[in-house]
Amino acid sequence: MIPSKSDGRWAKLVKGEVEHSFKSVPAGLMMSRMRRETQANPDTSTLKRCIDEAYLFFEKYEPILSDDITRIFGKEA
Amino acid sequence: MLVDFATVASRIGSGKSLFLAGDENLLKRLPKGNWIGGTIPYFMDRKGGTMTKDSIFMTEAPDSATGVEISWYGEKELPRLVPEAPDNGFSLIIIPATSPAHVGYARNAPGYEGIFLKPIIGWISGVDLNDLGKISPKVFNGATGESSDAKAIAMHLTLAPGKQASIGIVNLFRQGRGDVIAFDEEGFSVSNCLINGKKLNFADYLVSNKIDTRLPLVADYSGTMVNVSFQSVDEGGKTVAFYAPVFKGVHYRIAEPVPDYVKSFTESAPDGSVSPAFSCNCILNYLYANLEGKQTGSITGPITFGEIAYQLLNQTLTYLEIVDTAK
Numbered sequence: 001m002i003p004s005k006s007d008g009r010w011a012k013l014v015k016g017e018v019e020h021s022f023k024s025v026p027a028g029l030m031m032s033r034m035r036r037e038t039q040a041n042p043d044t045s046t047l048k049r050c051i052d053e054a055y056l057f058f059e060k061y062e063p064i065l066s067d068d069i070t071r072i073f074g075k076e077a
Numbered sequence: 078m079l080v081d082f083a084t085v086a087s088r089i090g091s092g093k094s095l096f097l098a099g100d101e102n103l104l105k106r107l108p109k110g111n112w113i114g115g116t117i118p119y120f121m122d123r124k125g126g127t128m129t130k131d132s133i134f135m136t137e138a139p140d141s142a143t144g145v146e147i148s149w150y151g152e153k154e155l156p157r158l159v160p161e162a163p164d165n166g167f168s169l170i171i172i173p174a175t176s177p178a179h180v181g182y183a184r185n186a187p188g189y190e191g192i193f194l195k196p197i198i199g200w201i202s203g204v205d206l207n208d209l210g211k212i213s214p215k216v217f218n219g220a221t222g223e224s225s226d227a228k229a230i231a232m233h234l235t236l237a238p239g240k241q242a243s244i245g246i247v248n249l250f251r252q253g254r255g256d257v258i259a260f261d262e263e264g265f266s267v268s269n270c271l272i273n274g275k276k277l278n279f280a281d282y283l284v285s286n287k288i289d290t291r292l293p294l295v296a297d298y299s300g301t302m303v304n305v306s307f308q309s310v311d312e313g314g315k316t317v318a319f320y321a322p323v324f325k326g327v328h329y330r331i332a333e334p335v336p337d338y339v340k341s342f343t344e345s346a347p348d349g350s351v352s353p354a355f356s357c358n359c360i361l362n363y364l365y366a367n368l369e370g371k372q373t374g375s376i377t378g379p380i381t382f383g384e385i386a387y388q389l390l391n392q393t394l395t396y397l398e399i400v401d402t403a404k
Contacts, residue, residue, distance in 0.1 A: 021300030025244055025386055028301030030193035035299070036326040057194055063402035064243050 002062060003073055005055045013072065014038055014050040022068050030057060078377065079122045079132040082106070088135065089219065094145045094232065096169055096355060097219070098202075098379035099133035104217050105224060111138075111145055112219030113230045115171035115202030119380035121358055126368035126380070130205070134379050139354045139399045142166070144235035147220045151228045152181035155189075162195040163235040167242035167397060169355060170199035172229040173214040174382040180265065182229065183322050183389040192387055196242040198397045199231070200357045201383030214382065239403030242354075244386045247376075247394040248302045249341045249362075250332035252295045258329040265308075266318040279317045280310050291365045293392050294319075294329040305329065306361050306391035320361070320382075321389045338366030339373055346374035347396070356396035357381045 003009065012018050016035030022028040034050040058065060082103055088095060089110035097104060097114035104114045120127045120134050138145065144166075150158055155178060162168040172179045179201060186192060202214040213226035236242060258279075259271040270279040283290060293304035308318040323329065335341050347353075356378040362368065363380045376396060384395040 016299075023300065025246055025301050026193040026196070028299040029187070029303075029387055032298035032301075032327075033187055040326065053191065053194070060194060061241065064241060064400050 002055070002058045002069060005051055009073060010051045010054060011047060014047065014054050018072060020068070020072055024061070024065055024068055026061075027057070027065065027068055030054065078135060079120055079127065079129070080135050081132060085133045085135050088137070094138035094142060094234070095219070096136040096138070096232070097133055097217075100130035101212070101215055101224075102130070103133055104215075107219065109222050110219050111147070112217075113147055113169070113171060113232045114217040114219065115173070115200065115230075115379070116215045117203050117379050117381060118205050119203075119360060119363055121363075121368070121373060121377050121380055123377060125370050125372040126363055128205075128369060134377075136355050136378070138232075138234055139236075141237045141240040141399055142234040143237050146233040147218055148231050148233065149218060149225070149228045150178060150231060152177040155182055155185070155229065158197065158231060159189050159192050159195055162197065162233050164195070165238070165241065166233065166235040167196040167198060167244075168231050168233045170197060170229050170231040170385060171216045172199065172201050172385075173216050173226045174201045174203050175214070176227045178227065178229040179383070182385075183383075184264065187324070187388045196244050196397065197385065197387050198244050198355060198395060199385035200379060200381035200395075201385070201389070203360060203382035206360075236399065239401060241400050241402050242397055243400045244395070244397050245347065245351075246301070246386055246390065246396070247342065247345050247347070248304060248392070249335045249338065249345060250293055250295050250304055250392065251302060252297060252330040253292075253333040255331050258294060258331070259327065260323045260325060263324050264322050265320075266316050267323060268316050278315050280312055280315050283310050283317065284312055288331055289334070291361075292332040292334060294323070295332045296327045296329045304332070304391045304393055321391045338362065339368070339371050342373040342394075346376055346394070351396070351398055353396035354399050356394065357384055358394040359384055359392045361392045362394070
């Protein structure tokens, strides 16, 4: 299980404040794009849109993202 | 695998959904059916790198595909690709090199809403390098028999419950330890760049530093190394052209040299437990590493003018596998 969208780690993740090299290709591409987006537009609507999309991605592909999820959110995730 | 015309025609006749790559003169004579194809005469087959206009590289859609749709996308229609892709499945797209769709996809795909939620793999079709500028690369819609040198063709495949598509890459290049290179302009060609934050003409920088432009620019996308390959350096015109666009806000470095491509590739390729449903590799790897006649592990497929793993890549092997997610 991934943490809820209100968990502060999602915001840190999409803003590029979590040092993590993704094993998953789409995760790396997406997070890199989100970091650039949130840096260029540091408003709450951009942040919310990025968190929504990142949450959807991790929820949908949780079975094949288990290594990345464990390393980002810990084993309790 | 590389097969003869009759074998492909027979598989089409049996109703299989196919991804095809081959010479235009073969593809245009195939019967109608559930297939899409692109032109290219270069392949990585089981016996090694091969150039042929007499065979077709045939990849059968995975058995777990339960639904197939084929659609054309002109440059302006490409943003429809993601909404039209299945919720659980993948899309394989082929785009003719240098076409408006190629340029449009390369520039804009990373920004398509929700693109990373739906696996999109594919390649850029090409031609015999001796025919560059004489014959245009093409793509084919097997369902109708139509071809195009301007539009992209995509096959959307829905997967059975309990299966997911997963896209991986093998990129032998890593960022070197040299200067950080960034750009204020985006696109397939630039004049200026920022070298460690200082504005310089990029052509001048490459020439004065004797940069080996067979090595691509490499950006670290949160662990995924993304290459942008050099097409040409125009010293007089003071411009540099690439095979994929550079983007603002991305920090690039010139790649570290790869001393033994075949050895590195064999070591980096997915192990035998990975059985790709589709894969392709780059014509620049084929050329710069002299891959004709050489084997690079067990992964086979067309050798292409660009690879697509969600967005356009260069000098990168790209593959898709079907993963069993049933608990």
